[in-house]
Amino acid sequence: MTAAGTQGRRRNRRGLATRENMLEAAIRSLASGDPGAVSASRIAKDIGATWGAVKYQFGDVDGFWAAVLHHTAELRGELPVRSDTDAPLHQRVAAIIDLLYDGLTSTHSRAIENLRAALPSDPAELERLYPQTAAEIASWGLAWNASCQKAFSDLDVDPQRVLEVASFIPGAMRGITSERQLGSYSDLDLARRGLTNAIVAYLESSRPD
Structure with missing residues (x-):
């Protein structure tokens, strides 16, 4: 050289x-x-x-x-829940809930929450003023949905229900994380178990008899 x-x-x-x-x-x-x-x-x-x-x-x-x-x-990577692990449905859902429970209090998550809070909340306004940022945020949603579909792809559950679950899990976990940071009187371990069981029951009911 x-x-x-x-x-x-x-x-x-x-x-x-x-x-x-x-x-x-x-x-x-x-x-x-x-x-x-x-x-x-x-x-x-x-x-x-x-x-x-x-x-x-x-x-x-x-x-x-x-x-x-x-x-x-890039640092976060994909969901650490593989569809070829033979793990049962409940274990996979619990792994995702636990991942977000721990991850949403990380330095990176706090940084992103603060940045997003300061950006325009209206998607059209965000795309007009910050097109690259808007595209990156949109790609997160697509990647998250794809990761959730992949995590359950071999369990014969309804993909549409997986998509519905994927759409509300982040918001639900932000609520639980907020309670954790504020010092909630609620039992957050119980809340996580309840959310996990509700998701499992919803996905289970979509399986063929």
């Missing part, structure tokens, strides 16, 4: 490391819960970078937020 090629690879590695550092710093800042943290220019200042350096890496604020979302999705 030529000297120029070696230098190019080193610059590329440095650029990737800089990008990674910016994304991780953005997540930490967003996870703080400070409303003012949802500002790309402030995040740039917090990490000791200029806004020009951030724009060089991500293009604009829309590209920056889309990259933050994509970065957390």
Whole structure:
């Protein structure tokens, strides 16, 4: 390899490391819960970078937020529930509920919740102002639905019911997680078992006799 090629690879590695550092710093800042943290220019200042350096890496604020979302999705990966494990329905549902119960209090989840709360709630407005960010959020929904369908694909349950369940589980778990963070008087272990049993019963009833 030529000297120029070696230098190019080193610059590329440095650029990737800089990008990674910016994304991780953005997540930490967003996870703080400070409303003012949802500002790309402030995040740039917090990490000791200029806004020009951030724009060089991500293009604009829309590209920056889309990259933050994509970065957390890559770290999260797919549901750790495989359809070829021979695990029964109840065990698979419980695994998903437990995954979200633990994951929704993580630094990455707090960061994403704070970012999404600051973005336009109307999908049309979000798509108009932040098209890349809107596309990334939309891809999350598609990936989540596909992962849930895959998790139950060998159990002969109605795919439409799986889709219905997939659509409400995240919201239901955010409610339970909120109670957990607020210091609820409710028994949240009981709540998780109840939600799991309700989902299992709904999916079970769609199986052929």
